[in-house]
Amino acid sequence: MRPGRVIAAFCSTLCIAFLLAASGQAQRPAPSSIPTNVDISQRHTNESETSIAVNPTNPQNIVMVSNVDFPAAGLFEGVSFDGGKTWTTKLIGDNDNLGDACCDPSLSFDRYGNLFLAYLFNVENTLPIALSTDGGLSFNVIANISGIAKRNEPSGSNDKGLFRFVDQPTITAGEGEVWVVVNVGGPMGAFGAKVDGPGQVGPFSTTEVVPGTNNCTYGDVSIGPGGKVMQVCTLTESGQGGGKLFVSVDPDGLGPAGFGKRVFVDDTHIGGFDFIPPQPDRSVDAEPGLAWDRTGGPHNGRVYIVYTLEQNNEKNNTDILVRYSDDNGATWSAPVRVNDDATQNSQFLPKISLDPTTGRIAVVWYDARNDLGTGGSGDTDGVPDDDAQYWGAFSSDGRSFSRNVQISAGTSNSQDAHNGIDYGDYTGLSFFGGVAALHQLDVLTASVSAP
Ligand SMILES: [Ca+2]
Numbered sequence: 001m002r003p004g005r006v007i008a009a010f011c012s013t014l015c016i017a018f019l020l021a022a023s024g025q026a027q028r029p030a031p032s033s034i035p036t037n038v039d040i041s042q043r044h045t046n047e048s049e050t051s052i053a054v055n056p057t058n059p060q061n062i063v064m065v066s067n068v069d070f071p072a073a074g075l076f077e078g079v080s081f082d083g084g085k086t087w088t089t090k091l092i093g094d095n096d097n098l099g100d101a102c103c104d105p106s107l108s109f110d111r112y113g114n115l116f117l118a119y120l121f122n123v124e125n126t127l128p129i130a131l132s133t134d135g136g137l138s139f140n141v142i143a144n145i146s147g148i149a150k151r152n153e154p155s156g157s158n159d160k161g162l163f164r165f166v167d168q169p170t171i172t173a174g175e176g177e178v179w180v181v182v183n184v185g186g187p188m189g190a191f192g193a194k195v196d197g198p199g200q201v202g203p204f205s206t207t208e209v210v211p212g213t214n215n216c217t218y219g220d221v222s223i224g225p226g227g228k229v230m231q232v233c234t235l236t237e238s239g240q241g242g243g244k245l246f247v248s249v250d251p252d253g254l255g256p257a258g259f260g261k262r263v264f265v266d267d268t269h270i271g272g273f274d275f276i277p278p279q280p281d282r283s284v285d286a287e288p289g290l291a292w293d294r295t296g297g298p299h300n301g302r303v304y305i306v307y308t309l310e311q312n313n314e315k316n317n318t319d320i321l322v323r324y325s326d327d328n329g330a331t332w333s334a335p336v337r338v339n340d341d342a343t344q345n346s347q348f349l350p351k352i353s354l355d356p357t358t359g360r361i362a363v364v365w366y367d368a369r370n371d372l373g374t375g376g377s378g379d380t381d382g383v384p385d386d387d388a389q390y391w392g393a394f395s396s397d398g399r400s401f402s403r404n405v406q407i408s409a410g411t412s413n414s415q416d417a418h419n420g421i422d423y424g425d426y427t428g429l430s431f432f433g434g435v436a437a438l439h440q441l442d443v444l445t446a447s448v449s450a451p
């Protein structure tokens with residue numbers, strides 16, 4: 001969660017009596033092409049900032065974790081073993097063995113069926129990492145990183161740089177590694193550990209500040225072929241005027257080389273807190289995401305980046321763009337606009353996921369295209385561009401995308417979310433076996449089959 005969460009948490013405690021299901025503003029019956037939306041939590045309160053992961057050793061096993069507005073300590077978790085039809089649900093991190101979880105969950109399965117969870121505590125400025133080896137039914141904290149150790153010394157082995165704060169961790173596993181990046185109070189910190197099998201995770205012994213990332217945040221991390229690692233972040237972490245995307249690569253993963261020189265990708269015109277009509281209180285950042293193809297397929301080694309672009313600064317016509325690199329991030333393709341609407345409305349909070357069985361990518365985002373302020377299924381209030389739906393598209397190469405599909409059955413807005421942070425700062429997506437499992441604001445999940 002971006003800075004401001006203390007105020008948001010305070011508000012959500014006060015506002016609890018007013019909480020309503022956010023997506024209850026559905027208007028006409030949804031067109032039949034819209035996939036089935038499942039309310040996992042059945043909670044009255046709103047869940048935002050979801051992570052979702054499909055178990056590659058059993059794709060019927062799907063796990064999602066999200067923020068909750070109440071209680072103050074806790075994350076909501078849903079676990080399915082039937083491909084998302086039915087869910088076992090509970091609160092975790094509510095002062096259980098995961099401690100007092102605040103927010104910002106990030107999930108990743110690896111090919112051994114290990115499920116990693118990174119999140120933030122309510123109070124402590126440390127970075128907890130939890131592991132589940134039973135498909136998400138139970139977790140244990142396997143690391144609690146408290147500072148940046150000297151390179152190649154175990155985290156916490158000296159006292160250099162206890163974190164002033166930690167924000168928006170992202171965890172990913174693959175190629176016998178698990179990596180997490182997190183804003184560590186200015187720059188991005190990156191931490192990796194070796195993974196040898198189910199439950200066999202080494203210490204997070206590679207700890208470093210990514211060079212050139214001061215005030216660069218709200219990013220993502222991806223593992224490429226052979227275990228190299230890329231992180232992306234957006235500079236600056238505040239304001240509306242600009243957000244420059246930079247990527248950095250550690251060419252040997254857990255090996256001795258560190259992250260190299262940063263590479264500029266684009267100026268998104270979206271600052272760390274850019275206010276747009278559908279997210280007028282919380283604001284949005286460009287929310288860049290990475291997906292690296294290590295399938296061995298035709299585009300093996302291609303890394304994709306998704307982000308939000310504001311076409312003209314503070315005009316609120318934001319779009320979802322994808323580029324790709326075939327040279328480990330040194331150069332990037334021209335951008336492709338993924339949203340295929342003809343409006344000037346806002347698209348925001350994109351997420352990307354690569355199907356490890358095919359190498360295809362899925363991209364999803366919030367989309368206000370159907371809110372022209374003239375009523376109808378995409379407009380709750382007669383005001384243009386303040387209501388959004390959830391949309392998505394697929395691609396096999398990052399050059400062209402499928403026709404966009406509406407995913408959410410309903411239409412919602414930041415007011416109806418009754419959430420201290422509107423729609424939140426991100427959503428969840430996991431693409432596996434031709435099916436994209438995703439989770440959006442307030443408990444709706446959907447599985448979309450790629451065309
Ligand atoms: Ca390295």
Ligand SMILES: [Ca+2]
Pocket residue numbers: 240241242269270271274310313314
């Ligand atoms: Ca802007």
Ligand SMILES: [Ca+2]
Pocket residue numbers: 317318319343344345346347
């Ligand atoms: Ca737009």
Ligand SMILES: [Ca+2]
Pocket residue numbers: 371373378379380381382383384385386387
């Ligand atoms: Ca409207």
